[in-house]
Amino acid sequence: MHPTLSIRRFAASGLAIAAALALAACSSPVKLDEQVPVETRSTTPSGSGNGSAGGAPASQVGSVDLSAQDPGAKFGRVILFDFDAYVVKDEFRPLVEGYAKALNADRKKNIVIEGHTDDRGSREYNLALGQRRSEAVVRALTLLGVQPNQAEPVSYGKERPVDPAQNEAAWAKNRRAELRSK
Template sequence: MIPSATPRRSRPLLWSAALAASLLAGCASSVKLDNDVPVESRNPNAAAQGGSGAGAGGTAQSNVATVDLTAQDKAGTVGRVVYFDFDSFVIKDEYRSVVEGQAKLLQANRQRLVQIEGHTDERGGREYNLALGQKRAEAVQRALVLLGVSDKQLEAVSYGEERPADPGHDEAAWAKNRRAEVKDR
């Protein structure tokens, strides 16, 4: 038997270090960021301050119409339900507009309080479904907070499988039941 230059006890440490180094190397990005990208000014007075564009020419009048988001909410155009995949609490891209719309409404009315209800389908144990429903509600809550909504306006609760949107026992019904709903408190 040929003796090794590295003692046996330090081999796992070397493997761990090599694994960590390879993971860090894999996270490196070669994408170049362009620092000269023009930034749009959202300040309505920016045009009056000598900027170029549609408003440059002397007037600070904005041609952009204001939108009353509370009127849209009353009309039902801002969604309130986010659906999830089986055994998942990841918000899908197709429901990003629902979360963003709710965030805009909540930011426009800082007095508005909502409850985010997490729901699951009937598959799985009661405790598991309550935990999954809570994770779904908290995922929507975290997304709203990241979009600038005050955490004080939000409450996340789970109903698990107890309040199905569709009482059926097939995939179509289960898909409707895997959801998080934003409701006024």
């Protein structure tokens, strides 16, 4: 076997290993393989329906109004993040589960998840980080059974701070994702 051929094979296999390691290093810290409980509901009507005054049968399925059963009223609307991170922390699980339950109850309802950052870093970096934060919340919702088209991720980066002060307390408030009804 020619020595140059052996070196080429070694270099090619080394490049393949390096590419695999590079892809593994880019993996998301969001727990994508985590098993989450999903509530299964029957879509068949139970009991007899009420007739309407016009003689047409009324729908067996009642509509759910998120303004009446707003999960934000009970759980809040803001998820806070650590510095330079986009992992949804366990302390915000009740908020995510509350929204998932409400969205699963009414598949026509949609929300927008707005990703925000503090003002440290470039505009481009913060827009990308805000997007990763909003997408992490969408991923958490979809793992709980929410349809991906019900939750729209957007990023405002550092453009819309809730506290413009230049200190750690203000920065901590600004590192957030806000859930809003559409």
